[in-house]
Amino acid sequence: MDVAVSSTRQVGLGEETYARHLPGSGVGAVAHYLLDRREHERRQLAELGSLDDLAALDAMLELPEEADISRESVSGRVQRIVARLPESAVSQSEDRLRRLARHPVRVERITVAVRRSWTAALQRVLEFSQFAERVLVCTSSPTHEQVLEASYNGVGVALEGDDGNWVLEPDAFVVQQHSAARWAFAERVYALHLSCSN
Template identity: 35%
Template sequence: MTGPVQVPSPRGYYRAATLHLTIDHAEHARRQAAGLGHIRDSHCALLDTLMALPPGIPVDHDDLTERQQNAVRRAPAGILDLTLGIVTRHAIRPCRVNLATVHATCTRDSIGRATSYAPVCTRAVVTPTPPRRMYLLSEANYWGVGVFLDHGDGGVETLVEPEPWRPKRHTPAAWRFAEAAYASYLSHTPNTETTKTPSHAGEQPRG
């Protein structure tokens, strides 16, 4: 499978939307071989620690803080290696969240639902009909939310271009969101490529 895939946003993460993901297939294959799925919310301290470890580069265990050492020792198999006092991180973010789309009539409510994804990805409303009040397009544009008109025949017209998402810095929270999106991918095992909705994405570097 190649190309972007669509999955539902996981419960508890922002408002209901469809997430458009690019899976890191090398990391996905590595996790499958290691018997590792997504890194769970309960591993918050671990994600904080992983952000402090360069991927694939050995680090002396004694150089870590006590909290980081505890997180390393409790890490599930497949995330890192701890051998002879040396820690090597293997896990990286398993996917890139390109876009979150809210499929609903373009209203202030649907624009607000899409806006909730501003901290993590590009966002848009996919509407089956043009908005009745054209000022809503201006409001969507103000908030950086794209508006796509779904013609129902496979064609999508861009009424408002979404503002590209550009991360200012990489955070455990962003990685946590990617893991939640990956969990949705594993649960729904999508087998089709995204073709209907344009993918407007800010790049998230590996790691």
């Protein structure tokens, strides 16, 4: 059965979008993201790279972004973790805290190329369900059953090529909640950005 190709929006994300291969064994994945230039420049000036401590990211989520908060208004655990962080991440006085750090990138999409195994590619792209919109890129038209499987999982399907064509547009990604895991993923992508930029 032939699968229809649609073109209600472009497959490409625009000139401001960067792409980095995500390390991992087996099926490769690519993160497409926008750099928060203000945060990037602030970190560069402060010589602050990526933040990879999950407990620290979780603690910082307890603090409002760029607003002073009373030290006593957060738990002792958060106070202890924040006390270890550099001033460029959290500004601290005797009784006030202010979170300066924020997500350095916004991951827009994860793409996985379908090469040998549709199942392996689908499993790989589903690993990123809580982080961004997900798309499988095929060298040839997928079967009707494969498109249904992708649709069930909210995964888009595009045909490989210069302009690309949608077989199935991905479900829009909606942030359900700001989590340390999501922030850590953004930091992981930012670390890749820094390693490729240096």
